[in-house]
Amino acid sequence: MRERRTRRTLSAVAVAAAAAMGLSGCVSFFVPEEPSKTSVPTDESVAPELEAFYKQVLQWENCGDGFQCATATAPLDWNEPERESIELALIRSVAKSSDRIGSLLVNPGGPGGSGYDFIHDSLDYAVSGNLIDRFDVVGFDPRGVGRSSAVSCYDDPAQMDRWLYELPGNEFASDAWIAENKASSAEFGQACLDHTGDLLGFVDTNSAARDLDLLRAILGDKKLNYLGYSYGTLLGATYAELFPEKTGRLVLDGAIDPATSEFDVTATQAVGFESAMMAYLEDCSTGSECPFRGAPEQAMQTVNALLQSLQASPLRASDGRMLGASTMFTAIILPLYSQENWPYLNDLFAQVMSGEADFAFALADSYNGRNPDGTYRDNSTEAFTAINCLDYPIDSSVETLRAQAAELAKVAPVFGPLMSYGTSCDGWPFPAERDRQEIHASGSAPILVVGTTNDPATPYQWSVNLADQLDEGHLVTYQGEGHTAYNKSNSCVNRAVDDFLINGTVPSADPMC
Numbered sequence: 001m002r003e004r005r006t007r008r009t010l011s012a013v014a015v016a017a018a019a020a021m022g023l024s025g026c027v028s029f030f031v032p033e034e035p036s037k038t039s040v041p042t043d044e045s046v047a048p049e050l051e052a053f054y055k056q057v058l059q060w061e062n063c064g065d066g067f068q069c070a071t072a073t074a075p076l077d078w079n080e081p082e083r084e085s086i087e088l089a090l091i092r093s094v095a096k097s098s099d100r101i102g103s104l105l106v107n108p109g110g111p112g113g114s115g116y117d118f119i120h121d122s123l124d125y126a127v128s129g130n131l132i133d134r135f136d137v138v139g140f141d142p143r144g145v146g147r148s149s150a151v152s153c154y155d156d157p158a159q160m161d162r163w164l165y166e167l168p169g170n171e172f173a174s175d176a177w178i179a180e181n182k183a184s185s186a187e188f189g190q191a192c193l194d195h196t197g198d199l200l201g202f203v204d205t206n207s208a209a210r211d212l213d214l215l216r217a218i219l220g221d222k223k224l225n226y227l228g229y230s231y232g233t234l235l236g237a238t239y240a241e242l243f244p245e246k247t248g249r250l251v252l253d254g255a256i257d258p259a260t261s262e263f264d265v266t267a268t269q270a271v272g273f274e275s276a277m278m279a280y281l282e283d284c285s286t287g288s289e290c291p292f293r294g295a296p297e298q299a300m301q302t303v304n305a306l307l308q309s310l311q312a313s314p315l316r317a318s319d320g321r322m323l324g325a326s327t328m329f330t331a332i333i334l335p336l337y338s339q340e341n342w343p344y345l346n347d348l349f350a351q352v353m354s355g356e357a358d359f360a361f362a363l364a365d366s367y368n369g370r371n372p373d374g375t376y377r378d379n380s381t382e383a384f385t386a387i388n389c390l391d392y393p394i395d396s397s398v399e400t401l402r403a404q405a406a407e408l409a410k411v412a413p414v415f416g417p418l419m420s421y422g423t424s425c426d427g428w429p430f431p432a433e434r435d436r437q438e439i440h441a442s443g444s445a446p447i448l449v450v451g452t453t454n455d456p457a458t459p460y461q462w463s464v465n466l467a468d469q470l471d472e473g474h475l476v477t478y479q480g481e482g483h484t485a486y487n488k489s490n491s492c493v494n495r496a497v498d499d500f501l502i503n504g505t506v507p508s509a510d511p512m513c
Contacts, residue, residue: 037061037068041218049081054217060092067120068092072218074143076202078210086199088211089147090140091116093123097133101502102248103219104135105212107142109230109254109484111205111391112383114146115139127227128487130498138219142235143211144203144383151200151382153192157375163188164368164381167324172311173405178398178421186427192386193429201430203383204390209238213246223248223445225501229484230254230458233449234391237466240441247441249501253450254484255463259438262392262422263404268459270412270419276336276456277303277414279481280345289343291350303332304414306353315357323357329418331363336456338488339481389425393432396423438469446472446506450485450493457483475510489513 039058046054056073063069072088075081095101106126108118118126119139127137141148154160163184170176193200212235216224225248228236233252240247260268281296281303292299307325314322331348335341344363351359364370369377401421408416425432441447447470451463460477467473476496478485485493492513499505 039070039218040220042220042222044217044222046217050075053081053085053214056218058090058218063091065120066093068094069116072215074211074214076199078207084198086143086149088140088143088149088215089116090138090215091119092136092138093119093132095132095134095136099134100136101134102136102221102223102225103138103216104131104225104227104501105138105140105215105219106226107140107228107232107235109228109232110145110380110384111142111231111235111387112145112380113231114141114378114380116141116147117378125487128494128498131227131501134502135225136219138215140215142203142208144199144386145380146378146383149199150196150379151192151203151386152195152379153188153382154195157370159191160376160381161321161370161374164370165321165327165364167314167322173417173421175398178401178423181421181423182396182426185423185425188385188424189389189428192382196386200386201390203386204434205235205238205387206242206434208235208387209242212239213243216246221248222246224250226250227486227497227501228252229486231256233458233466234258237439237441237447237470240444240447240470241439244441244444247444247447249445249448249504251448251450251486251497251501252463252466253486253497254455254458255449255451255466256458257462257465257469259436259465259469260462261436262394265392266404266419266422267408267411267416268461269457270408270416272454272456272459273333273336273415274300274412275454276481277332279339279454280336280342283339283342284346287346289346291346291353300414303349306349307414307418310352315352315355315360317357317361319358319361321357321361323352323360325418327364328352328360329415330367331360333456334363334367337483385424389428390430390432391434392425393434393436394422394425396426439466440469440471442471444470444472446474446500448476448497448500448506449473450476450478450497452478452480452482452485452489454481455483474506476507476513477510478513485513 037060041055058070060068060070069091073085074088076084076086107115116139144151168177170180223246226236233255236250236252281299284290285296310328311325314324316322335344369380371377405420408420449463449467451460453460467475478489478493486497490513492511496507496511
């Protein structure tokens with residue numbers, strides 16, 4: 001899950017920030033037969049107007065590095081399937097063992113994260129070797145994302161630079177500053193509509209969950225086996241609510257509480273990032289490379305003072321861009337997603353405190369998908385905004401924004417102000433229609449929910465909440481740091497998830513890993 005942003009401020013809702021890792025695991029000497037290049041859909045009955053979609057036969061092509069790729073067709077509007085169709089891009093790693101279980105669909109989060117790229121670029125980071133052996137591991141780009149029929153807002157990357165990085169022309173939090181942000185958001189939304197067309201109104205999570213059922217069927221699976229990280233947990237839980245009888249083995253890691261409002265998400269996440277920041281500062285204080293002096297509490301005040309200084313007097317980078325507090329905050333939170341990346345924070349603070357802005361922009365650019373040449377590697381920012389604006393009803397009146405800003409400053413004094421005044425959906429061309437309510441998925445199979453106790457992006461309480469809401473929710477707790485836990489924390493978590501997905505074993509109690 002990543003944060004919903006305005007052009008200059010950040011507010012809630014969050015991506016499993018995944019970095020590819022080297023291949024590991026045992027070598028298998030089993031050489032499977034050449035896998036079929038077609039998928040035989042299930043023979044289930046569907047409404048007549050959906051038959052053409054549910055009976056389509058996927059044609060798989062080799063697409064390098066041992067992967068196969070295919071394109072599926074889905075209705076633009078599930079309520080009017082005869083209207084238009086869209087394309088969904090898929091990639092799969094065929095099961096290495098002869099004892100194949102079926103397909104395992106994987107979503108990395110976002111919203112807006114590319115499941116296609118996630119599997120292609122970092123298969124062994126996404127799933128363990130045990131799952132690679134037993135499942136066809138399938139990555140897909142949800143509607144609006146990447147190689148699927150995608151949201152597009154700008155032709156010129158310089159326009160995206162202005163949306164993400166341009167400094168305000170008015171004083172922070174003034175009426176004029178709020179009006180400026182609202183106008184910018186409305187302009188961005190119109191640009192997205194101009195470039196995307198009708199699709200922009202149909203990239204909501206409910207529609208994507210309907211797509212997920214379509215993919216299950218045309219992959220030939222009677223039940224859905226699914227691994228969702230971060231925002232992918234909301235997609236998976238939504239599927240379970242819509243199709244409980246078709247749930248197979250679902251794992252939701254780094255959960256979003258589906259009942260939380262946009263503001264509650266922002267507030268909980270602000271507290272989560274500050275908690276992760278304190279954990280970093282406590283760790284930093286014990287090392288020789290720490291750029292801070294004094295106790296962690298004093299260091300946090302230094303960070304606060306630095307952010308306020310950048311708010312008042314931005315730093316110029318070598319490419320001419322100006323580093324303000326909002327972009328600095330983006331640079332800070334990227335390494336907070338994983339404890340392994342905390343050393344980057346040492347370099348970040350040391351350089352910015354010495355007046356250098358380039359490394360801060362390098363981190364912010366990595367988070368935003370910006371390449372060193374100024375182009376953007378994907379449409380994740382556009383898709384993130386478009387999906388969230390359909391999923392989260394907001395009240396962006398000035399009175400509400402000011403009241404919420406005061407509350408955020410109370411619960412998260414350092415990061416809360418920078419996550420206030422979220423107006424990115426103000427003037428969006430389509431209204432949000434999703435009800436923010438609990439998901440129970442009555443009648444579903446058991447569902448595993450994995451939560452990390454100091455997850456900065458999807459705080460642990462959300463996993464607790466979702467596991468409690470689901471009629472068949474079962475919590476696995478990882479007591480540690482970082483965003484999401486499976487295949488990146490410890491053997492206890494990995495064992496619980498693998499045993500559930502492969503054998504259907506439900507933990508008798510939370511293993512408290």
